[in-house]
């Protein structure tokens with residue numbers, strides 16, 4: 001059999017190999033079908049029964065999601081259950097059956113189509129994903145009408161290959177032994193991807209022809225770091241990947257031995273190594289890996305898969321829990337970063353060009369009804385003096401002034417109410433757009449710390465959408481423009497004695513560690529699986545080497561030169577140096 005190599009987008013790291021399980025959740029085409037008047041009540045009874053069964057299934061899935069993904073991850077199923085329980089759904093379907101004399105399946109399809117169509121044609125990918133939730137729900141109801149089942153458990157272990165996986169599919173399948181997920185489509189924010197990351201299952205998405213190129217039972221290799229997939233690998237390819245896998249296994253076993261050691265270069269420069277956190281369930285992982293704080297809480301993940309904004313008290317309980325569980329370390333709560341790629345149901349506004357539209361701090365400053373309760377909740381949670389506030393998508397100094405005003409006003413209110421909180425709660429600014437990078441010194445003068453969001457900084461500097469599969473190859477964090485901006489930001493921050501952190505994905509790439517440390521960064525905040533690899537890279541560095549590398553990289557002209565230089569340095573360095581972990 002011919003070896004097929006396919007390239008997609010890396011979605012969850014790690015390498016896996018094994019048999020393919022082709023997962024088909026496509027519904028068969030169905031013609032609309034009429035009934036006679038006498039059949040109406042039987043059809044309505046079938047719908048009632050199917051809605052009940054669907055609700056029962058979703059309650060079970062919700063419980064599994066709760067165990068695996070925490071409360072936030074289970075919200076989507078709660079939303080689906082609520083839709084099913086809404087009496088107006090049954091009422092509308094019943095009316096369609098009665099008035100148009102359609103069978104149950106046709107009436108269900110018609111009613112759901114009314115909700116799906118506007119969302120399916122939305123420009124925004126998150127809204128389209130929401131439409132996907134409604135499509136999933138319809139398919140579930142239809143399956144239950146027809147007493148059909150899709151695969152929910154399998155024996156042994158398998159790599160799941162699918163055109164697309166619904167959130168429920170991902171949760172249900174994860175109860176069996178999934179080695180990896182491969183999808184033809186899918187977004188980086190899809191549930192299957194989030195689940196894969198939390199369960200440490202490698203995943204590659206956007207592999208356009210994966211499902212047509214693979215057959216049930218064929219052998220597949222999935223490289224979630226490189227975003228590549230090999231179907232029917234030759235013995236030689238298998239051997240190469242087996243060796244790589246073996247090296248990774250040994251590496252990760254040895255890595256755990258440095259969990260309790262500090263992130264200090266061997267000439268004693270300490271870098272604060274913190275974790276980025278999307279869900280509370282990641283706290284034990286961060287703590288086990290010795291994270292010295294949370295450098296970025298993406299608070300907007302609270303808003304996903306729900307149609308309202310949690311009130312002050314609900315937010316307060318969440319932030320306080322994070323602060324208590326991380327104490328005495330810092331927890332840096334980024335205020336809601338809503339807009340562009342982070343559209344939420346409670347804020348479904350459509351703009352012509354959302355990436356350049358009302359998003360991040362701009363949106364919050366215009367919507368005090370959202371911003372003030374969140375600021376109150378964060379400031380109240382700062383009682384033990386280990387909470388910091390972080391502002392996303394800042395592009396001007398005025399925005400920071402306005403936030404300061406709001407924060408002072410909130411503090412006055414809280415004081416009057418007799419609340420205790422940290423009077424000096426630090427406020428940091430994310431540097432994610434070129435304008436902020438260029439006025440970093442002014443921002444640093446006004447803020448308590450800077451945090452460089454290299455994900456957005458890269459996309460806004462290079463004018464490349466990071467979620468677009470067509471331009472994925474142009475999205476390049478090692479572009480000299482990005483590296484030089486990082487250098488300028490760090491220097492500007494230090495001139496104003498502000499701590500400068502990097503919290504984008506670049507911070508979690510061990511290839512970049514020597515460069516970022518050499519450029520003078522004070523803090524790195526990384527996804528939890530990256531804590532130990534980055535700590536290892538720091539511990540095997542000397543500051544003088546790192547500074548030399550940074551100086552050299554700043555003279556390079558292309559991203560491939562930067563990557564080649566760093567790869568080369570790493571191989572030579574590893575050959576030369578005694579390391580904690582080889």
Ligand code: PEP
Nearest residue numbers: 432453454455456503504
């Ligand atoms: C960034 O832009 O680098 C960042 C950390 O924020 P997010 O990825 O949540 O946009």
Ligand code: MG
Nearest residue numbers: 432453455456
């Ligand atoms: Mg960002």
